Amino acid sequence: MIDFSLSSDITNARTLVHVAAETSMRPLSREYDEREHEKPMEWLTMMWNASKGLVSIGSDRREARSERKPSEKQVRMAVVIEELSWGDAGLYLSIPNPGLGGAAVMAAGTPEQKERFLARFRDGAPKWAAMAITEPGCGSDSAAITTTAVRDGDQWVINGTKIFCTSGLMAVEKSEGFVVVWATVDKSAGRGGIKAFIVDHHTPGMTVAKVENKMGIRASDTAMLVFEDCRIPVENILGSAEVQQSTEGFKGVMATFDATRPIVAASAIGIGRAAVDFVREVLQSEGVEIRYHVPTTKLTTVERDFMDMEANLQAARLLTWRASWMMDQGIQNSLEASMAKAKAGLAVTQVTQKAVELLGPLGYSRKNLVEKWMRDAKINDIFEGTQQINLLIIARRILGYSSKELS
Numbered sequence: 001m002i003d004f005s006l007s008s009d010i011t012n013a014r015t016l017v018h019v020a021a022e023t024s025m026r027p028l029s030r031e032y033d034e035r036e037h038e039k040p041m042e043w044l045t046m047m048w049n050a051s052k053g054l055v056s057i058g059s060d061r062r063e064a065r066s067e068r069k070p071s072e073k074q075v076r077m078a079v080v081i082e083e084l085s086w087g088d089a090g091l092y093l094s095i096p097n098p099g100l101g102g103a104a105v106m107a108a109g110t111p112e113q114k115e116r117f118l119a120r121f122r123d124g125a126p127k128w129a130a131m132a133i134t135e136p137g138c139g140s141d142s143a144a145i146t147t148t149a150v151r152d153g154d155q156w157v158i159n160g161t162k163i164f165c166t167s168g169l170m171a172v173e174k175s176e177g178f179v180v181v182w183a184t185v186d187k188s189a190g191r192g193g194i195k196a197f198i199v200d201h202h203t204p205g206m207t208v209a210k211v212e213n214k215m216g217i218r219a220s221d222t223a224m225l226v227f228e229d230c231r232i233p234v235e236n237i238l239g240s241a242e243v244q245q246s247t248e249g250f251k252g253v254m255a256t257f258d259a260t261r262p263i264v265a266a267s268a269i270g271i272g273r274a275a276v277d278f279v280r281e282v283l284q285s286e287g288v289e290i291r292y293h294v295p296t297t298k299l300t301t302v303e304r305d306f307m308d309m310e311a312n313l314q315a316a317r318l319l320t321w322r323a324s325w326m327m328d329q330g331i332q333n334s335l336e337a338s339m340a341k342a343k344a345g346l347a348v349t350q351v352t353q354k355a356v357e358l359l360g361p362l363g364y365s366r367k368n369l370v371e372k373w374m375r376d377a378k379i380n381d382i383f384e385g386t387q388q389i390n391l392l393i394i395a396r397r398i399l400g401y402s403s404k405e406l407s
Helices: 008-034 041-051 061-066 073-087 089-094 099-108 111-122 168-172 187-193 248-254 256-285 301-328 334-359 370-381 387-399
Strands: 129-132 148-152 155-166 178-184 194-200 206-211 222-233
Touching: 008 041, 008 073, 008 089, 008 370, 073 089, 073 256, 073 301, 089 256, 099 111, 099 129, 099 178, 099 194, 099 256, 129 155, 129 168, 148 178, 155 168, 155 178, 155 194, 168 178, 168 206, 168 222, 178 187, 178 222, 187 194, 194 222, 256 301, 256 334, 256 370, 301 334, 334 370, 334 387
Parallel strands: 129 178
Antiparallel strands: 148 155, 155 222, 178 194, 206 222
């Protein structure tokens, strides 16, 4: 029998996190949307103390296979992040954690690298890690990056500019974190020459050039990083330094997204659910009942729209849980991760826009958070691979085409 229920451990975690989201995140939501470049450090320290040691994003498939009892790590993370994003997506993204940088280390790092860079997230002061991929001249086409890494004795020398790095400021300047930087060691080799490098905090030659002013998730910092003759140890490369004709090395780093795309999807669902919950409360306060037992032809437009919002989020949630469950089981989930991300990004954009529409001036007003949720929602259709890129990946996987055959 197919079972979509959650374990008691995950259900208990969801309840606890929901209470924290409602009592400690919602009260700060509007304030730090307005104060974009300020951080609620007291709250962030509290969250760090509550969660340190849980280096859980990007769990290792080999670990899942070796356990007698299947892991629930990734499913639990998806459920928890939905609740945190229900509280506030920008604040959730600001919580000290290994983030995308940690996910890359987990996906492609050696045991020594994992211990060296991830163990620091178990104690001490709050820490952040980041990933630096996007450049001013290339966005969705990660294979077109121009940042270079040149071997010089026992060091790599990195030069280039990266933009839209989530938590880039906190990872570089405000904590003992690190940044995983994508660079090419041989431009003529195309994807085969692209490698990922771990650049530790405060490394000379790595600077924060700019912190973006954004439409949504404003509590989270998004930075431009510049690398000028930035020298790192030769052992800080993720994977082999050898340039091959195949793209296996590139695929290894891209596997990071198999873990993180379901997480982004879960965050999107949390934002959408916040909007749906608020609309439901307003409708109930006005005496509007959603009649689930009535035939579709007899429903009002408001009822049909509201049910569509709920159905969209539920479909996205099930896709997300499936992709997360597959990772926990050690099953390849690249297709399912992109499906979850594409569906959730589109669903949350449509759901939050519909929420504003149904509520009219009440939804558009800054008195409530609905307009903020609509602004926060859109990023989920952009980062971790745009809607179009994820649909392209899905088509390639289903039809069996390579990137050269279907682009």
